[in-house]
Amino acid sequence: MSKPIILCVDDEKVVLKSLKAQLKSAFGNAYLYEIAESPADALELIDEFTEDAISIILIVSDWLMPGMKGDEFLIRVHQKFPKIVKIMLTGQADELAVNRAFNEANLHRCLQKPWSESELIETIKTALSL
Template sequence: MSKPVILCVDDEKLVLQSLKTQLKSAFGDAYFYEVAEDPDDALEVIDELNEDELSIILIVSDWLMPGMKGDEFLVRVHQKFPNIVKILLTGQADESAIARAQREANLHCCLFKPWSEAELVAAIKSGLSQPG
């Protein structure tokens, strides 16, 4: 069986690099790590991985991105893949967007930029330990 996938979505390349580095440092080869620079790209990645029968177990998504906000993206993902654990990473999400993601996308948690590696790892571990 192939490894599960963690997907990071952010319109800043530097943020994606940091996330990927921190995840690899914390979880090593336990997962595949995919990145996307916008929600549309992320939806394509999700479809491709699904076609290849790779399961995405967790998504870390920015909120403020061009084209589609993170809460809207996570709601869309949740409609097709309700078992994926969803984490919102934001510098400026408003309370109503976070509440919407919690209500409509079963948001696991919201981390605020700048985040610490310890916060990120703890959020992912707690998200993945929940019974699916």
């Protein structure tokens, strides 16, 4: 059986590289770490993993991305996969979008960019222990 996946979604490659490195450093080989540069790519990946019976347990998503905002993306994910834990990273989300994600996507937490690595890791540890 495959390891569960933590999926990071952001339109900035440097952010994705940083997230992946921090997650690997904190959690080692406990999970697989996947990245997507857009919500559309992420939705495709989620469908592929689901078809292969590989579970995505957590998504860390940016809010401001071309094509689809993070709140809309996380709401879509939540409608199909309510058990996936969702964390949003943002430097620019408006309060309405964040509240919408909490209410309609069961958002676990919203972290501000630039995030603190320790806060991110602690948030994920807390989320996965629920």
